[in-house]
Amino acid sequence: MNEKGKWLILLFADVLLFIVAMATNVTPIYFLVILLSFFIYKDGNAVLFKEYDERKKQKYEEYRLVQDAAKETLRTGKLLKKKREL
Numbered sequence: 001m002n003e004k005g006k007w008l009i010l011l012f013a014d015v016l017l018f019i020v021a022m023a024t025n026v027t028p029i030y031f032l033v034i035l036l037s038f039f040i041y042k043d044g045n046a047v048l049f050k051e052y053d054e055r056k057k058q059k060y061e062e063y064r065l066v067q068d069a070a071k072e073t074l075r076t077g078k079l080l081k082k083k084r085e086l
Contacts, residue, residue, distance in 0.1 A: 007044035014040060 014036045021029035046053070 003047050007040065007048050010036065010040055010044065011048070 014033060017029060017036065018033045020026075021033055040048075
């Protein structure tokens with residue numbers, strides 16, 4: 001079994017435990033769910049959401065590039081000078 005499959009099974013088990021805890025209202029199961037969720041978030045997040053995080057990082061870098069270009073254009077005033085020339 002690959003790494004992503006292992007984390008998906010743990011996540012599914014955590015969701016099932018959460019549902020059981022809500023249905024039975026047994027407090028120790030809540031604590032088990034919290035601990036398992038923290039473990040999945042800490043160690044499995046990078047494996048489960050690797051592609052999503054890469055896409056998000058790429059979009060953020062593109063956003064920063066456009067934002068920096070807009071700041072530079074406003075700082076230098078080149079955009080306003082070109083409008084005045086027309």
